[in-house]
Amino acid sequence: xxxxxxxxxxxxxxxLAFAALASRSEAxxxxxxxxxxxxxxxxNDSLTVSLSSxxxxxxxxxxxxxxxxxxxxxxxxxxxxxxSVGSVKVYAFFANSATALTDGAGHNIPSADFxxxxxxxxxxxxxxxxxxxxxxxxxxxxxxxILGNNRSGSHQDLMNFNINLTTIPSLPAATYTGTLxxxxxxx
Amino acid sequence: xxxxxxxxxxxxxxxxxxxxxMAAAQVNSGAQTITLxxxxxxxxxxxxxxxxxSFTLAAGSATNAGSTSITATTKWTLLPGRTAVGVYAYFSSTTALTDGAGNNIPSSAFFIADNTNPSTALTGTTPWGTGTGLQMExxxxxxxxxxxxxxxxxxxxxxLSSLPQLPAATYTGTLxxxxxxIT
Numbered sequence: 001x002x003x004x005x006x007x008x009x010x011x012x013x014x015x016l017a018f019a020a021l022a023s024r025s026e027a028x029x030x031x032x033x034x035x036x037x038x039x040x041x042x043x044n045d046s047l048t049v050s051l052s053s054x055x056x057x058x059x060x061x062x063x064x065x066x067x068x069x070x071x072x073x074x075x076x077x078x079x080x081x082x083x084s085v086g087s088v089k090v091y092a093f094f095a096n097s098a099t100a101l102t103d104g105a106g107h108n109i110p111s112a113d114f115x116x117x118x119x120x121x122x123x124x125x126x127x128x129x130x131x132x133x134x135x136x137x138x139x140x141x142x143x144x145x146i147l148g149n150n151r152s153g154s155h156q157d158l159m160n161f162n163i164n165l166t167t168i169p170s171l172p173a174a175t176y177t178g179t180l181x182x183x184x185x186x187x
Numbered sequence: 188x189x190x191x192x193x194x195x196x197x198x199x200x201x202x203x204x205x206x207x208x209m210a211a212a213q214v215n216s217g218a219q220t221i222t223l224x225x226x227x228x229x230x231x232x233x234x235x236x237x238x239x240x241s242f243t244l245a246a247g248s249a250t251n252a253g254s255t256s257i258t259a260t261t262k263w264t265l266l267p268g269r270t271a272v273g274v275y276a277y278f279s280s281t282t283a284l285t286d287g288a289g290n291n292i293p294s295s296a297f298f299i300a301d302n303t304n305p306s307t308a309l310t311g312t313t314p315w316g317t318g319t320g321l322q323m324e325x326x327x328x329x330x331x332x333x334x335x336x337x338x339x340x341x342x343x344x345x346x347l348s349s350l351p352q353l354p355a356a357t358y359t360g361t362l363x364x365x366x367x368x369i370t
Contacts (some may be wrong), residue, residue: 008350021231047215051219056221057224058225060224060225077216171264175224175225175227177223177224177225179220181220183215183219
């Protein structure tokens with residue numbers, strides 16, 4: 001075999017090898033077309049009120065202005081709101097101002113004699129007409145202004161209770177029961 | 188004209204849109220309830236301004252006044268079914284005072300003048316005895332006084348006109364004041 005022939009064979013082999021490598025390199029990159037996924041995350045308006053307890057007892061003294069409840073109750077209002085909401089208000093109310101508590105036999109303690117001290121504020125009778133409940137049977141506990149930094153937030157109202165019997169000194173001995181409702185509204 | 192109509196329609200549409208937006212922005216929480224239970228217990232109490240009276244007796248005298256008057260204050264808070272409160276003074280027997288040696292002053296010789304009422308011997312019937320007491324009050328209970336009070340200012344006298352031979356001695360006794368509410 002001549003030297004020229006040998007060099008030719010080696011060259012042919014090298015050309016084939018490079019061609020094969022180049023072909024493999026092109027086969028490893030194969031891109032599809034781009035498919036899109038539309039993402040949607042909805043954070044719904046939410047407004048909840050939860051209570052630390054749901055029952056209060058009173059031991060009444062006839063004609064006394066001071067008949068405190070057995071415990072205070074904390075209402076925790078939590079929210080996640082749309083930007084358009086301006087404030088969150090929390091209310092306490094009875095369904096009927098004349099019969100906040102009753103013995104079921106026609107003897108009643110009106111909402112005007114039921115008082116709440118909210119967050120160490122003065123005791124206030126439930127005599128306002130609020131969004132919920134009966135006329136003259138409620139009170140506004142708190143108003144929280146909603147700004148950019150508290151659209152998702154919470155607020156606590158610590159309520160202490162009292163029944164003032166000075167206006168009904170002849171209330172007969174009995175067990176009086178009632179339901180106080182706590183509710184919030186974002187507007 | 189067409190421009191005016193268009194303006195009005197636009198204004199109405201904007202108003203509706205605003206109202207819808209405002210309505211949608213109002214969010215109410217659920218209603219959380221607190222059960223309230225207030226107990227006003229039935230009670231009937233009687234307190235006295237003092238609990239001792241002395242008498243200096245004069246033999247055969249109709250007038251032997253007690254050293255002090257005593258006021259009984261009765262307070263009550265009653266169940267709706269109660270109809271009356273009675274206040275009574277009574278001895279446990281017809282022997283009101285005794286010297287312990289068989290010499291006695293009977294309840295018929297012991298008198299109480301209650302408030303502005305005349306002085307009366309304790310010879311009436313009470314829930315706790317016959318012929319030994321006096322009903323001082325009989326208060327009708329209505330819707331206006333189910334929780335109330337009453338005072339009875341009592342002045343005392345021992346009439347010895349029917350016991351002219353009562354021997355000299357120290358006579359002691361216990362007068363009871365008690366109230367009762369009835370249905």
